[in-house]
Amino acid sequence: ARPVVAIVGRPNVGKSTIFNRIIGDRLAIVEDKPGVTRDRIYGTSEWNGKTFSIVDTGGIEIDAGDEIMRSVRAQAELAIDEADTIVFMVDGKAGLTHADEEVARLLFRSGKPVVVAVNKVDNPGRIDSIYEFYSLGFGDPIAISGSHGTGISDLLDRVVEAL
Ligand code: GDP
């Protein structure tokens, strides 16, 4: 079977936006309101001659209080089960959060390859915002912008390297 890549992260970090850019179509639902992804969506992509399935693990995200962590934890566990490689997406504008650290612990314990993608680095002048994410323990974070489409080729290089 095809290798599976899952995108995991808190609500509103830009998972569906990046998923859409990677599959080159607008199948996933992107909402301006935080925490609205209706479905778990699968696509297929190819990079550097490797074909893989990609999963937008949004699920039903409820962006309120304890519900956030419950849904993010559940999607991380699903991703750990089914993915060969995990893209752990964080928000470079919001910075590192407690929820990010909790997801990181789950992912770390799984032993699966994890690539940290720092989204919303919309301006090359904001590259410094990636540094705090080294503390997550997954090596070099990759700066990306779903709005501008920058950094996605670097991200995919790292992802397929691990497949
Ligand atoms: P998800 O909940 O993680 O799937 O996040 P979405 O893809 O639905 O995006 C959440 C919000 O962040 C939407 O308003 C997007 O337009 C916005 N967004 C996504 N990527 C970027 C980015 O690179 N820069 C900025 N400034 N906003 C972004």
Ligand code: MG
């Ligand atoms: Mg989403």
